[in-house]
Amino acid sequence: SRSYRIAVLSGDGIGPEVMTEALRVLDAVETKFGFTTTREERFVGGAAIDATGHPLPPETIASCEASDGILFGSVGGPKWESLPPDIQPERGALLPLRKHFGLFANLRPGVCLPSLTHASPVKNELIPNGFDVLCVRELTGGVYFGQPKGREERDGEPVAFDTMIYRQSEIDRILRVAFTAAMGRGKRLVSVDKANVLATSVLWRETAVQVAKDFPEVELSHLYVDNAAMQLVRRPDSFDVLVTENLFGDILSDEMAMISGSLGMLPSASLGKQKDGGLYFGMYEPSGGSAPDIAGKGIANPIAQILSTAMLLRFSLGENDAAAAIEAAVAKAIDEGFRTGDIATGAAGETKVGTVAMADAIL
Amino acid sequence: SRSYRIAVLSGDGIGPEVMTEALRVLDAVETKFGFTTTREERFVGGAAIDATGHPLPPETIASCEASDGILFGSVGGPKWESLPPDIQPERGALLPLRKHFGLFANLRPGVCLPSLTHASPVKNELIPNGFDVLCVRELTGGVYFGQPKGREERDGEPVAFDTMIYRQSEIDRILRVAFTAAMGRGKRLVSVDKANVLATSVLWRETAVQVAKDFPEVELSHLYVDNAAMQLVRRPDSFDVLVTENLFGDILSDEMAMISGSLGMLPSASLGKQKDGGLYFGMYEPSGGSAPDIAGKGIANPIAQILSTAMLLRFSLGENDAAAAIEAAVAKAIDEGFRTGDIATGAAGETKVGTVAMADAIL
Ligand SMILES: CC(C)[C@H](C(=O)O)[C@@H](O)C(=O)O
Ligand SMILES: CC(C)[C@H](C(=O)O)[C@@H](O)C(=O)O
Numbered sequence: 001s002r003s004y005r006i007a008v009l010s011g012d013g014i015g016p017e018v019m020t021e022a023l024r025v026l027d028a029v030e031t032k033f034g035f036t037t038t039r040e041e042r043f044v045g046g047a048a049i050d051a052t053g054h055p056l057p058p059e060t061i062a063s064c065e066a067s068d069g070i071l072f073g074s075v076g077g078p079k080w081e082s083l084p085p086d087i088q089p090e091r092g093a094l095l096p097l098r099k100h101f102g103l104f105a106n107l108r109p110g111v112c113l114p115s116l117t118h119a120s121p122v123k124n125e126l127i128p129n130g131f132d133v134l135c136v137r138e139l140t141g142g143v144y145f146g147q148p149k150g151r152e153e154r155d156g157e158p159v160a161f162d163t164m165i166y167r168q169s170e171i172d173r174i175l176r177v178a179f180t181a182a183m184g185r186g187k188r189l190v191s192v193d194k195a196n197v198l199a200t201s202v203l204w205r206e207t208a209v210q211v212a213k214d215f216p217e218v219e220l221s222h223l224y225v226d227n228a229a230m231q232l233v234r235r236p237d238s239f240d241v242l243v244t245e246n247l248f249g250d251i252l253s254d255e256m257a258m259i260s261g262s263l264g265m266l267p268s269a270s271l272g273k274q275k276d277g278g279l280y281f282g283m284y285e286p287s288g289g290s291a292p293d294i295a296g297k298g299i300a301n302p303i304a305q306i307l308s309t310a311m312l313l314r315f316s317l318g319e320n321d322a323a324a325a326i327e328a329a330v331a332k333a334i335d336e337g338f339r340t341g342d343i344a345t346g347a348a349g350e351t352k353v354g355t356v357a358m359a360d361a362i363l
Numbered sequence: 364s365r366s367y368r369i370a371v372l373s374g375d376g377i378g379p380e381v382m383t384e385a386l387r388v389l390d391a392v393e394t395k396f397g398f399t400t401t402r403e404e405r406f407v408g409g410a411a412i413d414a415t416g417h418p419l420p421p422e423t424i425a426s427c428e429a430s431d432g433i434l435f436g437s438v439g440g441p442k443w444e445s446l447p448p449d450i451q452p453e454r455g456a457l458l459p460l461r462k463h464f465g466l467f468a469n470l471r472p473g474v475c476l477p478s479l480t481h482a483s484p485v486k487n488e489l490i491p492n493g494f495d496v497l498c499v500r501e502l503t504g505g506v507y508f509g510q511p512k513g514r515e516e517r518d519g520e521p522v523a524f525d526t527m528i529y530r531q532s533e534i535d536r537i538l539r540v541a542f543t544a545a546m547g548r549g550k551r552l553v554s555v556d557k558a559n560v561l562a563t564s565v566l567w568r569e570t571a572v573q574v575a576k577d578f579p580e581v582e583l584s585h586l587y588v589d590n591a592a593m594q595l596v597r598r599p600d601s602f603d604v605l606v607t608e609n610l611f612g613d614i615l616s617d618e619m620a621m622i623s624g625s626l627g628m629l630p631s632a633s634l635g636k637q638k639d640g641g642l643y644f645g646m647y648e649p650s651g652g653s654a655p656d657i658a659g660k661g662i663a664n665p666i667a668q669i670l671s672t673a674m675l676l677r678f679s680l681g682e683n684d685a686a687a688a689i690e691a692a693v694a695k696a697i698d699e700g701f702r703t704g705d706i707a708t709g710a711a712g713e714t715k716v717g718t719v720a721m722a723d724a725i726l
Contacts (some may be wrong), residue, residue: 092558121597122484143506143527149562154530160566164506166522194610196454197626199512203523229614230621232473234484247557251592251614258593 002035004317005068009044009060012089013290013299015073021302021359022071022309025329029322036316040067042266043202045075045253045290055092061100064283070097070308072285077292101281103270104170105177106137108248108287109309110236110256110266111304115334119343120222121260122236131237134185135256136178137249139270141170142200144246145261166245171207176242177271179215186217186240192228192248204245226251232256245299253287263288264301264342265330267308280315298354301340305331306362316335326362333361365398367680370430371405372423375452376653377663378436384665384722385434385672388692392676408438408452408653413674419456424463427646433460434647434672437506440655444505449679450584459630459705461502462642464556466532468540469500469612470674471650473599473629476697483624485599497548498619499541500612501624504533505563507609529563529608534570540634541606549603551582555611560636567608588615595619597701616650625653627664627705628693630671632678636724641680647671661717666693667682669725689725696724 008017023039031034042060043051051057055075064070072363075089085091093210097103112120112130120127146163153159175191184191190209191206193201205222217265223231231238232252236259244252246308257263266287271280294300307330314323338361344352374677386402393399400610405423406414418438427433438452448454460466475483475493483490507658509526516522538554545552554571556564568585586594590610594601595615599622607615620626634643649667657663670693677686700712701711701724707715716724 002485030577083558087567088559095560111512120490121486123486125558126484144560146524151562153564158531158566159528160508160562161526162561162563163524165522165524168519168523194613196448196451197507197610198525199514199523201520201524202448203514203521229592229618233618233621247560248614250589251611254589255592255596255618258596 001318002090003038004035005038005040005067006312007064007070008039008041009059009070010041010047010073011075011290012077013074013165013176013292013295015075015290017296017298017299017355018286018302018305019071019073021355022305023252024359025306025326025362026207029319029325032325033319033322035317035319035322042318044072044093046077046080046094048093049080049083049089055089056096064097069281069312070207070283070301071312074286074288077137078192084348084349090128095144097283098270099145101283103283104138104140104357105174105271106139106253107136107181107269107271108253108257108266109134110137110253111135112236112260112262113334116262116343119330120259122233122259124199125281126234127237129237131238131239133239133256134241135249135253136174136181136241136243137253138174138245139249140246141166164198164200164247166203168207171185175208175211175243177210178241179218182218182241183215183335188221188240190221190223190225190228190239190242192225192244192252192290194225194248195222197223200245206241218300228252229255232259236260257287260268262301262343263304264340265307266361267304267311269308269311271315274333277318279318282312282316284312298356299341300355301342302355302359306359329362334356336361365682366400368403368430369490369675370423370433371402371404372429373410373436374408374438374653375440376437376655378438380659380661380718381649381663381668382434382436384718385668388689388720388725389488389672392682395688396682396685398682398685402405407431407435409440409443411456412443412450412452413448418450418452418507419459425579426664427460427464432644432675433673435646436668437649437651437653438563439653442603442679452667458507460646461509461633464646465503465635466646466711467501467503468537468634469502469616470544470632470634471498471500471620471629472615472631473498473616475599475623475632478697479625479637480706485595485624486594489597490600492600494602494623496599496602496605496619498612498616499537499604500616501533501537501605501608502612503609504529505609515598516660519568527610529560531566531570535574538571538574538606540576541604543579544602545581545601546578550580551603552584553591553602553605554585554613555588555605556585557588557608557611558585560586563608579655581706591615592618595622599623603638609659620650624665624668627658627703628666628670630667630674632671632674633677642681642683645675645679647675661719662669662704663718664705665722666719668709669693669722692725699724
C-alpha cells in the first residue's frame with residue numbers, strides 16, 4: 001500500500017495540542033483511503049532551544065530531509081523573546097528551513113466563510129458572502145536574504161543596510177505558481193509591487209506582464225503595495241489570487257488573515273520546486289502563531305492545523321481524495337454549528353466546543 | 364501685521380476644487396486673527412506635465428523655496444498613468460519635493476471620530492469611541508533613496524536591487540519627532556520594525572531604546588510590521604503614536620487611513636528640520652488621492668485640505684490660534700450633522716452637502 005514519511009514539528013504554545021488533533025484526523029483518512037504514514041516527531045523552536053540550545057537542531061533538519069513533507073505546528077513564546085533575533089524560535093527555525101529546502105512559494109489562503117463573517121473585524125455589509133483570497137508570497141528572496149546586509153561605521157556613526165534583490169528567474173517561478181493557482185480558481189491575479197519606487201518592483205512588474213502571455217485566460221492587474229493594504233480592508237472580496245514579493249507578502253498576508261477574522265482556521269503551505277510527478281516538497285503550518293496565552297487550555301481551534309494537513313496530503317503526498325475529504329469534513333463541522341471560542345458568537349444553533357471536540361466533530 | 368508666503372500647488376483631480384475651499388477658510392482666519400499671506404499658485408503633477416512636460420517644473424520649486432510652507436493638493440490620474448514611473452505625477456513630484464526640502468518627518472493623523480464610526484470598514488463594536496492615532500513616518504531614507512538601486516545582467520539574466528539603508532542620526536531625529544508628539548498626546552509610542560529580519564530594523568530598535576531615555580514619561584513598545592498590520596485592523600484604538608521607517612510607513616499609514624473610514628478628512632504634514640523659533644518648513648496635503656472619478660462634480664470632501672491648512676498654520680507659520688479655530692470649526696460642522704457623500708449615512712440629523720457647502724458650514 002502507499003506509504004509516506006512525514007516530519008512532525010509541533011513546536012511551542014498551542015502547537016502540540018492542535019497537532020495531536022491533526023494527527024488523529026490523518027489517522028482517519030489513512031484508514032479510509034488506504035495509505036500509511038511514518039511520522040518522525042522532532043523538536044523545533046523554543047522546545048528545541050530548551051532541549052538542545054538551538055531552535056532548529058541538526059536532527060530535526062535530517063528528519064525533514066528524509067521526509068516527503070513537513071507538518072509544522074507553531075513556534076515562539078514569551079520565554080524566548082529576549083534571545084538575540086537569529087536564535088529566537090520563529091526566525092531561527094523558519095528562515096533556515098525555508099532557505100535549506102528552497103521553499104520559495106508560500107500559499108496562504110485568506111478565507112472568511114459566509115457563515116463566519118461575524119468573526120471578521122470588517123463590517124458584514126462589506127463582505128456579505130465572506131471572501132476567499134489566495135495570497136502567494138515569494139519566500140526565499142528579496143530583502144530577507146539579500147546581501148550585503150549588516151552594519152558599519154561611517155563618518156563616525158553606525159549605518160545599517162539591507163539589500164532587496166531579485167533575479168528575474170526567481171520572480172518568474174513564483175509568478176508561474178500564482179498564475180497556475182489562478183487558473184484553478186477565479187482566473188484573476190493581482191500582482192502587488194511598489195514599481196513607482198523600487199527597481200526590484202519594476203523588474204517584478206515587467207516579468208508579470210511577460211509571464212501573463214503564457215496564461216491568456218488569467219486577468220492580470222497590478223496594485224501598489226500601499227493601495228493593496230487599503231483595498232484588502234475595504235473590499236477583500238474583490239480579490240481572487242494575490243501575488244507579491246517576500247516582505248510585502250509578510251505584511252499583506254497577515255493583514256488579510258486578520259481581516260478574515262478566523263486566524264485559527266487558516267492553513268499555509270511553503271513549497272519548493274515541483275518534482276517529477278507534479279508533487280512538491282513542502283512545509284505546512286497554521287497561519288496563526290503559537291498563542292501562548294491560550295496554550296494548554298484545550299480551547300485552541302485545531303482547524304488551521306487540520307487544513308494544513310490537507311494541504312500536505314494534496315501538494316506533497318498526492319493524496320487528493322484524502323485532502324478533499326478533510327476539507328469537506330471541516331466545512332460540514334462549521335455548517336453544523338460547531339465553534340471554538342475564537343469563532344463563536346453564542347447564536348442559536350451553535351455548539352461551543354474545545355480543541356478535542358472540534359476534531360471529534362470533523363472526524 | 365504678520366505676513367507669510369505660501370506656495371499653493373493644487374495639482375490634479377479634486378485638488379483644485381478642495382484647494383479653493385481651503386483658501387476661503389484661510390481668508391477667514393486671516394481676517395479674524397490679523398495676519399496676511401501671499402499665495403503663489405504653481406503647477407504640479409499632471410497639470411504641470413500638460414503645461415510644461417515635467418511634473419515638478421523649476422518655477423514650482425523656486426516658488427516653494429521662496430515660501431514659508433507648501434500647501435499641496437493632490438496629483439495623478441488615468442491620463443498620466445502610462446508614463447514611465449519617474450515622471451509620473453505622484454512619484455515625479457512628491458519624491459523630489461521631499462528630497463529637495465529634506466522633509467524627513469511625515470505626520471499622518473488617522474482619526475475616526477466617534478460620530479463617524481459607521482464610515483469605517485471596521486465593525487463599530489471594535490471602535491466604540493472611534494480612534495485617534497498619529498502615524499509618524501520617516502520620509503527621506505530607507506529603501507526609497509538608498510544606493511545602489513538599479514538593474515544589471517548576472518549569469519545571463521536581469522537582476523534588480525534596492526538598498527534599504529539608515530544612518531543612526533536619521534533614525535534618531537525621526538524618533539525624537541515621534542517621542543515629542545507622544546509627549547503632547549497620550550504618551551504611548553509604538554515603534555514598528557522588522558528587527559527579526561532586517562539589519563536596519565535592529566539599528567532602528569536600538570536607537571528607539573536609546574532615545575527613550577530622554578523621554579522617560581513616554582511608554583515605548585515595539586511591534587513587528589506584520590503584527591502591526593494586523594493590530595491596526597483589530598484594535599486601531601489601542602494606538603496613540605506609531606513611528607516607523609519610510610516603506611513600512613507608506614503601507615501602514617495608508618492601511619490606517621482606510622480603516623478610519625474617512626480618507627477625505629485626513630490631513631498630513633511633511634516637515635523638515637526645525638528652525639530657530641520652533642517652526643518648520645513643511646509641505647501639507649490631504650492623505651487621500653486626487654480621486655479623478657469624482658473630480659469636478661463638487662462633491663469631494665474639502666476637510667482634509669482644510670485641516671492640512673490648519674497644520675500649515677501651526678507648524679510653519681506659528682499661527683496656532685488660527686489653526687485651532689479651523690480645527691474647532693471642522694469638529695463643529697461635523698457635530699452639527701454636515702456630511703459630504705463619503706461620510707453620510709442618511710441618518711436623521713444629517714445634512715448632506717457638497718464641497719462648497721461643507722466649507723460654508725465650516726466658515
Ligand atoms: C518570523 C518571521 C521571520 C517570519 C517572516 O517574516 O517571514 C514570519 O513573520 C512569517 O511570516 O512566517
Ligand atoms: C507616490 C509614492 C512615491 C508615494 C510614496 O510611496 O511615498 C505615496 O504613496 C505616498 O505615500 O505619498
